[in-house]
Amino acid sequence: MTGDYMRQLSFRLLEINLSDRTIAVIELPSEWIREYIGGRGLGTRMLWERTKQEADPLAPEAEMYILTGPLTGVIPGGAHICLTFKSPLTGNTIGFSVTGAQWGPELKYAGYDGIILKGKSLKPVYLMIKDDVVEIKDAGHLWGTTTWQTQQLIKEELKDDHFKVLAIGPAGENLVSFASIGQEQFRAAARCGSGTVWGSKGLKAVAVRGTNPVRTFDLPGVIKARGELEKLLLSNRTNHPRGYELVRYGNSISLTAHNDEGRLVTKNYQEGYFEGINEVGGLKYDLRYYAKSRSCFGCPLGCMKLGMVRDGIFAGNIVCPDFDSTANIGPGCNIPDLGSMVYLSRWADEQGLDATSLGNITGFAMECYEKGILSLEDLDGIKLEWGNTAAILELWRKIVNREGIGDILAKGVKYAAQAIGNGADKLAMHCKGVEFPGFVPQGGHKKGLQYAISDRGPCHHYGSTIDEQNQRVWADSLTVCSWQRRLVDPQIYMDLLKTVMGWDIELTEWDVTAERMLLLARAYNIREGIIPEKDDILPERVHTEPLTKGKKAGSVYPLEKFIADRLRWYEERGCDATGVPKIEHLEEIGLAFTIPVINKFTRGLTST
Amino acid sequence: MLGRLDVRYEQCTGCRACQMACAINKENQLWPEAARINVKQVGLGPLDIPISCHQCSDHPCVVACPEKVKALSYDPESGIVRVNEEKCLRTQGFHCQKCFRACPGERITYHPKKEIPLFCDLCDGKPACVAACGPQALSYNLDPCFESRHLNRTALEIARGLTVKVFGREEIK
Numbered sequence: 184m185t186g187d188y189m190r191q192l193s194f195r196l197l198e199i200n201l202s203d204r205t206i207a208v209i210e211l212p213s214e215w216i217r218e219y220i221g222g223r224g225l226g227t228r229m230l231w232e233r234t235k236q237e238a239d240p241l242a243p244e245a246e247m248y249i250l251t252g253p254l255t256g257v258i259p260g261g262a263h264i265c266l267t268f269k270s271p272l273t274g275n276t277i278g279f280s281v282t283g284a285q286w287g288p289e290l291k292y293a294g295y296d297g298i299i300l301k302g303k304s305l306k307p308v309y310l311m312i313k314d315d316v317v318e319i320k321d322a323g324h325l326w327g328t329t330t331w332q333t334q335q336l337i338k339e340e341l342k343d344d345h346f347k348v349l350a351i352g353p354a355g356e357n358l359v360s361f362a363s364i365g366q367e368q369f370r371a372a373a374r375c376g377s378g379t380v381w382g383s384k385g386l387k388a389v390a391v392r393g394t395n396p397v398r399t400f401d402l403p404g405v406i407k408a409r410g411e412l413e414k415l416l417l418s419n420r421t422n423h424p425r426g427y428e429l430v431r432y433g434n435s436i437s438l439t440a441h442n443d444e445g446r447l448v449t450k451n452y453q454e455g456y457f458e459g460i461n462e463v464g465g466l467k468y469d470l471r472y473y474a475k476s477r478s479c480f481g482c483p484l485g486c487m488k489l490g491m492v493r494d495g496i497f498a499g500n501i502v503c504p505d506f507d508s509t510a511n512i513g514p515g516c517n518i519p520d521l522g523s524m525v526y527l528s529r530w531a532d533e534q535g536l537d538a539t540s541l542g543n544i545t546g547f548a549m550e551c552y553e554k555g556i557l558s559l560e561d562l563d564g565i566k567l568e569w570g571n572t573a574a575i576l577e578l579w580r581k582i583v584n585r586e587g588i589g590d591i592l593a594k595g596v597k598y599a600a601q602a603i604g605n606g607a608d609k610l611a612m613h614c615k616g617v618e619f620p621g622f623v624p625q626g627g628h629k630k631g632l633q634y635a636i637s638d639r640g641p642c643h644h645y646g647s648t649i650d651e652q653n654q655r656v657w658a659d660s661l662t663v664c665s666w667q668r669r670l671v672d673p674q675i676y677m678d679l680l681k682t683v684m685g686w687d688i689e690l691t692e693w694d695v696t697a698e699r700m701l702l703l704a705r706a707y708n709i710r711e712g713i714i715p716e717k718d719d720i721l722p723e724r725v726h727t728e729p730l731t732k733g734k735k736a737g738s739v740y741p742l743e744k745f746i747a748d749r750l751r752w753y754e755e756r757g758c759d760a761t762g763v764p765k766i767e768h769l770e771e772i773g774l775a776f777t778i779p780v781i782n783k784f785t786r787g788l789t790s791t
Numbered sequence: 792m793l794g795r796l797d798v799r800y801e802q803c804t805g806c807r808a809c810q811m812a813c814a815i816n817k818e819n820q821l822w823p824e825a826a827r828i829n830v831k832q833v834g835l836g837p838l839d840i841p842i843s844c845h846q847c848s849d850h851p852c853v854v855a856c857p858e859k860v861k862a863l864s865y866d867p868e869s870g871i872v873r874v875n876e877e878k879c880l881r882t883q884g885f886h887c888q889k890c891f892r893a894c895p896g897e898r899i900t901y902h903p904k905k906e907i908p909l910f911c912d913l914c915d916g917k918p919a920c921v922a923a924c925g926p927q928a929l930s931y932n933l934d935p936c937f938e939s940r941h942l943n944r945t946a947l948e949i950a951r952g953l954t955v956k957v958f959g960r961e962e963i964k
Contacts, residue, residue, distance in 0.1 A: 257821055259808060285807070292824060331835075344831060367837060394903040396814075396822035406815055413808070417925055430926075474957040476926065477839065478806035483925020485804035489836050491958040501835050501963050 192253075192400055192684050194221070194296040197317060199310065201384050202243055202302030206317050208295075217686060218773060221252030221296070223279055223659035224700035226267025229299075230277060231707050231777070240269040240278075240376075241358070241383035243303035249290075249349075249389075250297035252662035253684050254676070256288030256397055258409045259416050262480035263287055263662040264297075264372070270639060271376040271383070272360045272540070272595050273616040275712040277638055277704050278375030281659055282349075283479035284367045289347040292393025304385035307356075309333075311341065313392045322387035327353060329533040330365035337390050350388035351378040352535025354583045358382050359593040361540035361618070365532055367477075369487065369503035373537035375617065375639055400685030408679045416670065417483050425669045426484060433476070433488035434506045436465030438514070441506075445735030446626030448515040450569060451546030452612045452619065452724065455626030456733025457514035463521045471521065472502065479664060486666070495522035502529045510621030511542025516549055517569035527575060534583050541582070543618035544596050545575055547610055548588075556605045563587040615640045615718050624725045626735040632748045635719045636762075638704035649755055653697035660700060698756065699772045702764045706777040709784050715762025719749060761788070793869045793913045796828075796921070797932035798841055800953050805830055805839025809920035809929060816919040824903045827911040828920050833950040835963055840950055841929065842898050843920075844911040845943040846870045852908075855893030863890060863908075870938065872910045881906040896943040 194216050198207045211225075219225040226248045234246055247268040254261040264287040270278025290298070293314050307322040325333050333350040348366060355362035355378030362378030363371040381387075399405045419426035428436060438460065441447040445455040461467065472490035492500045502525040512531070513524035531538040551557040552567040559566065563581065565574045565588075581589025591602045596618050600611035612619040617640025624631025629648075634641030644665065646652035654673075658665040661676060673693055680688050709715065726742040750760060757768035763785060766778055813826035828843035850872055856863040862878035865871075880887040881901065890908050891899040899908045911918075913931070921929045955961055 259806075285805075288823075292822075344833075367832070368835070394824040396818075396820040396825070399821065402820070405821070406819075413923065417923075420925055474959075475801055475836075475838075476804045477836070478804035478925075480806060481808050481811060482804075482806050483808060483923075485806065485926055487804075489957075491960070491963065493959065499960065499962065499964055501958065 192398060194225070195294065196297045196299055197295050197312070198299040198301075199317075199319070200302040201300065201304040201308065201319070201386060204304075204319050206319070209299075216684075218696070219700060220657070220660040220696065221255075222250050222263070222265035222662040223267065223281070223656060224696070225660065226250050226265055226279060227277060227700060227704045227707060230267055230269065231703060231710075234269065236710055237712065238269065240271040240274060240380065243384070244301065245269060245380065245383075247300040247377070247380050248297060249300070251287045251291055252660055254661045254663055254679055256291035256480065257399070257405060257683055258663065258679060259413045259481035259483060260479060260664040260667055261288070261662065262482065263659070263664060264290070265659050265662060266364070266372050266377050268375075268377065268380050269711070270617070271379045273375075273640055276615055276640060276708045278377065279639055279659075280364070280372035280374050280377040281644070281662075282364070282366060282370055282372035283664060284347075284370040285480050286347045286349055286366050286391060287662065288480040289391045289393045291397055292395050293391055294393065294395050298389070300384060300386065303383065307385050307387050309337065309388040309390065310386065311390050314394055325387050326356060329353065330535045331368050331533050333388050334366070334368070337388055341390060343392060346390045346392045348388055348390045350535075351381045351386075352533060354535045355379060355382035356387075357583060357585050357593070359536065359582060359585070360595045360598075361537040361544075363532075363535050363537045365535055369489075369529070369532055371532060371537070374539065374642060376537075378535050399683050401682045404682030405679070408675070408682050412671065412675055412679070413481075413483070415675075416667075419670050420483055423670055425666070429484045429486035429666065430476075432465050432469055433486045435468055435488065435504050435509060437506050438510060439464040439466065441622065442514070443734065444626065445730065445733035446622045446630065448510055448546075448619070448621050448623055450517050451515060451543075451550040451610065452623050453550070453728070454732050455623040455730045455735050458732070459519040460514070462519050463509075463513045463524050467521055468504065468525070472525065477503070482664065490525070492522045492526055495520065497522045497526040500526050500529065502526060504528045507620060508532070508538035511539050511546065515542045515546040515621070516575065518572060519570055520572070523572040527572065530576070530579065534579075536579075536583070539620045540595070540618040541579065543612060543620075544582075544592050544599065545578065547596050547599070547607075547612065548578065548592060550610045551603060551607055554610070556603060556607050556610075557588075561588060561603075609722075609724060612722055612724070613641070614721060615713065617641055623730065624721055624740045625728070625730050625738050626733070628740050628744065628748065631721055631725060631740045631745065632752065635721050635745070635749060636752055638701070638708055652701060653694055656697050656700050657693065695772055699774060702756065702769065702772065703774055703777065705758075705762075705764060706769070706774065706781060709763065710780045714788075715758075719762055721745060792935070793846075793871070793916050794931050794933035795846060795937045796843060796911065796913065796918060797930045797937060799928050799930070800838075800840060800949055801957050802926045802928035803830070803839045803841055804926050804928075805832065805837070806925065808923040808925065809841060812919040812923035816914060825909070827909045829900050831946040833946050834954070838950045838953055840946040840953070842896065842946055844872060844898055845896060846872065846911070846913075846938060847895070847940045847943055848938055849940060851893040851895065852890035852899065855889045857887070857889060869913075871912045873912075874907050874910060876905070876907050879907050881908070894943070895940070897945045898943065
């Protein structure tokens with residue numbers, strides 16, 4: 184081993200300033216990588232260090248970090264990238280969004296571990312990265328096209344089908360607060376308004392093509408370790424129940440499972456049981472529409488189920504639904520028809536919208552209409568009845584174009600509820616300003632707890648137990664698919680990190696590192712104005728309105744139980760009773776640099 | 792005679808594990824771009840089409856290699872096309888694409904650093920890509936009929952047939 188290979192590997196990032204169009208390659212301090220691994224963890228660290236307190240998420244100086252992890256492009260299923268930024272949907276929390284497919288590995292093969300985006304271009308641009316060649320190109324002709332069209336047009340323009348393209352759609356351009364960034368047509372980094380940040384920077388797309396090998400510390404060791412993981416995953420296709428489920432049905436099959444448990448969003452969280460589940464569930468999709476499976480990079484499971492709408496008014500449209508993109512749109516808006524539900528989910532992908540937030544907001548508007556809070560006039564004549572697909576599409580066009588009622592809804596459910604008034608805030612199911620995803624907290628208390636405590640706002644990607652949270656934050660930082668957590672022993676990742684990065688790392692670091700990453704995000708939120716005690720809460724409906732149907736009929740998530748659960752979690756995570764990390768604990772896990780901010784915050788609390 | 796790589800295109804999930812396995816086996820690197828098999832994404836979906844040398848018995852690429860160069864040769868024993876790296880015009884800086892243009896399936900890719908054309912040699916009868924393929928889209932077929940030249944088609948041609956096969960119609964949107 185010589186030269187580069189003798190030392191531990193560092194991270195090589197592209198720093199792109201869209202204001203003055205400068206491009207630089209920078210290396211991060213190696214202790215950051217060692218302590219925060221990559222992806223989500225490292226993104227949080229950079230956000231803390233590189234951005235000013237209380238900055239506007241859509242201002243030119245706001246930054247976005249698109250980061251891979253040490254295992255991206257190396258192991259099967261190591262395909263993900265984590266986009267970290269300040270969330271434009273909440274305005275005062277961290278936002279991160281994860282997407283798989285092939286883009287991350289391609290960036291790795293181009294020789295970069297991540298991209299820092301900052302500044303703001305006056306004219307629309309897109310970024311072209313081909314190995315050492317990095318160019319900011321004009322995107323005037325792409326502005327206004329859907330994410331699908333953009334990907335195709337860029338591949339044609341660059342005359343290479345192998346480019347992997349991340350792109351925003353019209354929703355991101357028009358600064359809809361929950362716009363997403365899409366790739367490979369159906370894959371999106373959707374949550375928290377990632378596409379909005381791009382739209383504000385005038386960035387339409389990033390196209391990447393890499394033709395180099397991955398740099399590693401100990402190549403024979405890596406090849407051996409990844410070979411073992413590959414063997415394990417190959418055998419999991421058939422001998423692990425979760426593995427087989429993903430291979431056979433993908434994850435939209437879990438619509439039915441969660442419905443059986445009485446926790447599937449129904450009619451804007453009024454119920455946890457959807458009676459029409461057999462008409463829209465994963466089993467019917469498998470029988471009627473399924474065409475073929477697709478995978479992220481290297482993954483032998485292939486959980487994305489590509490399909491074709493074969494009947495109804497949307498016949499002939501290609502679709503690829505999963506649980507998160509359909510739960511809020513289908514049962515959440517009471518759509519009883521599979522073709523409409525999966526097409527609507529595709530429509531959101533095309534236009535570059537987060538299907539989860541969009542479904543939630545649509546359900547909210549429908550309930551407002553049902554209860555007379557929104558009149559036909561308020562809705563510009565759209566008859567927004569439960570399950571009315573034509574009305575939904577009409578409303579969504581208005582959201583994307585920011586017209587009339589669409590302009591109000593495009594700012595997120597929290598803002599919309601305030602703007603509409605008249606008791607609408609009781610129907611807005613959000614936490615910290617981010618819309619609830621597919622579970623009803625009354626039907627699953629654990630899900631409810633994680634909605635409240637999660638740093639980026641409600642999501643079931645945060646994890647409900649300490650163990651699950653640690654696994655998930657590790658997965659997003661390594662980066663690997665978070666579904667591997669049920670299939671793969673963490674020791675395998677440690678062996679891989681030893682060989683890929685040359686680190687002397689033991690499994691004992693697992694919990695400490697995870698806690699460091701999670702509490703840093705919590706400290707960041709506090710710095711930006713979140714008051715944990717007041718903001719780690721659930722909407723009132725969760726505590727007071729019992730479900731009436733299904734297995735969990737009659738149940739609520741009582742406020743006292745929620746407060747007790749939250750307190751227990753605070754204690755387990757080393758926080759005090761108000762949800763603020765304890766000073767001595769911050770020191771223990773290597774977050775001493777956050778202490779001044781935390782001290783200032785607690786002093787501010789006691790003095791008021 | 793060796794067998795042939797048999798691809799069930801509808802099974803391919805586009806994960807590129809085959810490319811990684813090939814690159815590890817042939818280049819000893821994590822380097823999908825240098826693999827002898829290459830998964831192309833075509834059209835809506837997108838559809839994933841793995842493409843590699845089909846070892847045509849009439850080997851038009853070998854015929855097309857310029858008379859004075861003859862960097863390519865056909866091994867009738869195994870059916871493999873072999874490359875003489877020193878003779879190939881591309882290693883001398885020329886942008887020759889004669890073999891690519893002759894290939895009925897436009898299947899030839901070039902090494903990203905060494906520039907030479909890459910031909911699948913079936914790993915002497917134990918293809919690494921087949922072992923790595925989770926959905927079993929790739930298999931090793933020993934049936935002598937399978938070498939038939941008409942199976943060497945371009946990714947676009949294959950995708951056209953595959954669209955009808957998996958989606959049940961020609962026109963999709």
